[in-house]
Amino acid sequence: QKEVEQDPGPLSVPEGAIVSLNCTYSNSAFQYFMWYRQYSRKGPELLMYTYSSGNKEDGRFTAQVDKSSKYISLFIRDSQPSDSATYLCAMIDTDKLIFGTGTRLQVFP
């Protein structure tokens, strides 16, 4: 079993939809949680960074962490075609950063 599980998609939604992207994990030692966005043929870029449980909002993006369920989510409101990318969750355990495999999102006009 992988430490971090993420549905690969693709997830295809119409413009303006609310998108929910999720990851589950098995290691209860994870304390720091991140979401990276990766456009096609580009490197990942950090989108959201949260510590421990709770919600964090940044514009149209909301990151949610539920440590009791070992589940994290990224919500995108009013999705745009420019949001089409692969979204990677990532978590830190002591000295290593573990990535999910990524979910490919397509937002069509």
Next chain:
Amino acid sequence: NAGVTQTPKFQVLKTGQSMTLQCAQDMNHNSMYWYRQDPGMGLRLIYYSASEGTTDKGEVPNGYNVSRLNKREFSLRLESAAPSQTSVYFCASSEGSTSLNTDTQYFGPGTRLTVL
């Protein structure tokens, strides 16, 4: 600032050939990393360097060597390439220099390597 730069962007090798992937960052970061990204496997850490002069193995170091040439540059060498090393390679850097490095990692654009 250019951020993290990588060369080359693309490379095709034959089995057994060697090559070095170059990475440089201009953000004065202490830590640098090499990852490989494969379909269905996500990003996996090959080697990292928490500070100039130090390097450590990551999750998948076999078949690779690294050199932290100075604070800016971190190279990855394949001594005898194998088809299993066909992948997209990303270099990243972050500000911190401790083993518990929770700082944001900034990624380069990647090198697409094919080994025939």
